[in-house]
Amino acid sequence: MKIEVNQQGCVGSGQCVLAADELFDQDDDGIVILLRDHAGPGLRDSAQRAASLCPARAITLSD
Amino acid sequence: MTARHGTVIVGASIGGFTTAESLRRGGYEGRITVVGEEPHLPYHRPPLSKQILAGEWTHDDAAIAPVETISALGIDLVLGTRATGLDTGRRVVHTTEGELRFDSLVIATGVSARRLGQRSPLAGLHTLRTLDDATGLTADLAGAARVLVAGAGVLGSEIAAGLVKRGLAVTLVGRSRSIRFGQVGALLSPRLADLHEKNGVHLRLGLHVVRLLGTDRVAGAVLSDGSEVAADVVVAAAGSSPRVEWLAGSGLRIADGLWCDSAGRAAKDIYAVGDVARRPAASGTGSTRVEHQQNAIEQALAVAGTISTGFPHSPDIVPFFWSELYGTRIQAYGRFNGASTLEVVAGDAAEGKFVGLALCGSTAVGVVGWNLPRAFREARAQFTSGSPDIGERQFVP
Ligand SMILES: Cc1cc2nc3c(=O)[nH]c(=O)nc-3n(C[C@H](O)[C@H](O)[C@H](O)COP(=O)(O)OP(=O)(O)OC[C@H]3O[C@@H](n4cnc5c(N)ncnc54)[C@H](O)[C@@H]3O)c2cc1C
Ligand code: SF4
Numbered sequence: 306m307k308i309e310v311n312q313q314g315c316v317g318s319g320q321c322v323l324a325a326d327e328l329f330d331q332d333d334d335g336i337v338i339l340l341r342d343h344a345g346p347g348l349r350d351s352a353q354r355a356a357s358l359c360p361a362r363a364i365t366l367s368d
Numbered sequence: 369m370t371a372r373h374g375t376v377i378v379g380a381s382i383g384g385f386t387t388a389e390s391l392r393r394g395g396y397e398g399r400i401t402v403v404g405e406e407p408h409l410p411y412h413r414p415p416l417s418k419q420i421l422a423g424e425w426t427h428d429d430a431a432i433a434p435v436e437t438i439s440a441l442g443i444d445l446v447l448g449t450r451a452t453g454l455d456t457g458r459r460v461v462h463t464t465e466g467e468l469r470f471d472s473l474v475i476a477t478g479v480s481a482r483r484l485g486q487r488s489p490l491a492g493l494h495t496l497r498t499l500d501d502a503t504g505l506t507a508d509l510a511g512a513a514r515v516l517v518a519g520a521g522v523l524g525s526e527i528a529a530g531l532v533k534r535g536l537a538v539t540l541v542g543r544s545r546s547i548r549f550g551q552v553g554a555l556l557s558p559r560l561a562d563l564h565e566k567n568g569v570h571l572r573l574g575l576h577v578v579r580l581l582g583t584d585r586v587a588g589a590v591l592s593d594g595s596e597v598a599a600d601v602v603v604a605a606a607g608s609s610p611r612v613e614w615l616a617g618s619g620l621r622i623a624d625g626l627w628c629d630s631a632g633r634a635a636k637d638i639y640a641v642g643d644v645a646r647r648p649a650a651s652g653t654g655s656t657r658v659e660h661q662q663n664a665i666e667q668a669l670a671v672a673g674t675i676s677t678g679f680p681h682s683p684d685i686v687p688f689f690w691s692e693l694y695g696t697r698i699q700a701y702g703r704f705n706g707a708s709t710l711e712v713v714a715g716d717a718a719e720g721k722f723v724g725l726a727l728c729g730s731t732a733v734g735v736v737g738w739n740l741p742r743a744f745r746e747a748r749a750q751f752t753s754g755s756p757d758i759g760e761r762q763f764v765p
Contacts, residue, residue: 313429316414316690317697318662319745335697335741357390357669360662360690361412362432 306344307367308352310337314363321359325351329364337363373398375675376461376468378451379476379611380404382412383642383664385432387474388443390672398471400443403463405450408499409438414661416502417523418692421530423506427499451477454618456635471637472675475615475626476668478643479608479659484518484577492586494603496527505603512600513537516589518577519605522550522691525560527603528569529693538569539597541589545574550660551687552700552736555710555726559717559738560693567694572597608659610644625657631680632671639674641667650684650703660689688748697741701748702726702734710736714743723747 308328317335321328327348330338344352344366356364375391377384380402388400404410410432419425438445446465453462454473461468481495492512494505509515515531517524520542528540542548546557547564564571572591580602581588588598610625620634621627625646628634632641640646642664646657663685670681688701707726715722715738723743726734737744 316692317741318688318690318699319741319748320662320688322745323749331742331745333742335744353393357386357393358662358665360665360688361414 306349306352308339308342308344309365309367310339311361311363311365312336314361316361316363318360321355321364324355324358328352329355371397371399373471374469375400375472375474376470377402377474377476378461379478379642379644380406380410380445380447381476381478381642381664382410382432382661383476383478383644383668384474385410386665386668387476387641387672389433389441390669391676392441392443394672394676396672396676400441401446401468401470402443403446403449403451403461403468405448406498406500407448409435409445409447411499412661413497416499417496417526417530420502421496421506421527422533427503430499451614454615454620456619456638459637473638474671474675475634475638475640475644476642476664477611477614479610481604482607482609484580484602484604484606490580490582490586491584492582492599492601493580494601496523496603496605497608505601508601509534509536514539514599515601515603516541516577516597516599517603517605518589519607520544520547520571520573521605521607522689524603524605525549525564525693526691527605528564529567531603532567532569532694539572539599540564540569541572541575541577541591541597543574543576547573549691549698550689550700551658551702551704552726552734553704553707555704555707555724556698556736556738563693563696577602608643610646610657612644627655629680630682631674632667633674633680639671641671650686658685658687660687662688696720696739697737698739699737699741699744700734701744702732704734707733713747715740 315337411430415430449465481497514537516539517528528538531538546554547560575591577589579590612622626640627646628640632639643659649656666685673681691698706728709727710724712722721739724736725732735747
């Protein structure tokens with residue numbers, strides 16, 4: 306599963322890091338940093354959770 | 369759930385759209401119809417008072433999802449159409465374009481901005497809830513120099529900050545003597561007042577607008593202490609009313625929102641999500657209605673889960689919101705009722721970067737972040753691990 310983030314839209318909530326800290330981090334301004342742009346089978350669910358909880362819908366997943 | 373099942377969702381904004389998307393992603397095969405009164409594709413409201421007001425974003429930047437993503441979901445998006453009534457017996461929603469039959473109904477009609485009591489509408493008087501409001505307001509600001517913002521809560525504060533960015537002279541009038549910032553209440557008031565004043569906003573707290581000046585076009589306002597403020601544009605950020613007028617006579621319980629249970633059920637097969645939904649409070653007494661984006665999303669995800677599985681999903685959704693003023697990122701997580709002190713646990717308040725715990729007695733009930741988003745997230749995570757009821761937990765830094 307491919308992961309993309311839109312840093313312009315990100316509001317720094319940290320919701321994604323709470324859901325999947327293997328995939329996401331935040332810089333000092335809170336803006337999302339993508340740690341890996343692919344999620345293997347073990348991380349699909351947490352990637353999905355991060356994307357659906359993001360209040361700015363700044364995370365896009367594709368197969 | 370079979371393909372013959374049909375869900376109608378009224379309201380095509382973050383709550384309604386997230387419900388539809390989550391139903392599909394969760395494998396719901398029935399027909400999904402989303403009815404929205406606004407003519408626009410679903411868009412985010414938070415940027416209206418931030419990047420859009422400041423002139424930094426176009427309307428397209430605020431889109432909730434790209435057109436291709438929406439089309440791929442296989443939902444009927446019926447825009448520019450208003451629901452006008454509900455017949456729970458026949459399971460029919462009346463709309464300006466005819467009747468829609470449903471097996472499940474999700475009500476996500478949000479709230480509307482309260483207007484200043486005004487007999488005849490004056491030009492130059494605005495509210496900010498929709499994209500069209502933002503377009504009207506920004507067009508009107510072109511020839512303006514002085515703006516009065518009535519209402520000094522989160523929205524009024526953000527509007528004042530956005531107007532300052534555009535180089536306008538701003539007076540911010542607030543009824544309360546303190547700046548009440550959403551669920552955080554007055555805890556941040558001195559810091560917020562300081563921030564506004566440092567950025568040149570003329571703060572008038574403990575006052576309200578008693579009368580507007582001007583004949584065809586607004587020229588200013590008279591405040592409750594008798595003083596006059598000259599203004600070319602007035603923006604009212606004076607609260608909101610739930611959009612339940614179309615449910616009158618439906619038999620559903622309506623009083624400051626649509627009442628539902630902890631799974632969002634207002635009646636059998638009828639649900640409410642987002643700003644319009646009034647739910648039992650987590651404390652067990654009373655009810656709450658939360659007007660934050662994250663709450664709308666989480667309620668939508670849970671209601672979609674309930675519809676597609678048939679099992680009620682009642683997650684404990686702890687309110688979270690963010691705001692941005694003059695580049696300062698303010699975040700809050702928790703239920704702040706009764707909180708009277710803020711204890712700094714990370715950063716340095718004097719340097720304008722800190723995380724504070726809101727205390728009710730010696731119990732931490734919420735976390736506030738002020739320009740320190742990573743530390744805010746870490747503090748907040750300590751609450752979510754373990755008991756979901758942060759009100760009962762003592763925070764150990
Ligand atoms: C300017 C602004 C800034 C904000 N900033 C923040 C922020 O920084 N952080 C945060 O957490 N929250 C913020 N919010 C709040 C957040 O936008 C709301 O919580 C969120 O939009 C609620 O979503 P909703 O889907 O429940 O309702 P809404 O977004 O209000 O959507 C309801 C939709 O239903 C439509 N509708 C109403 N009645 C009918 C009908 N009878 N028939 C058909 N359609 C109907 C409306 O036209 C509207 O499009 C902000 C809100 C505003 C206005
Ligand atoms: S959840 Fe979304 S808004 Fe929050 S930090 Fe992650 S990408 Fe940004």
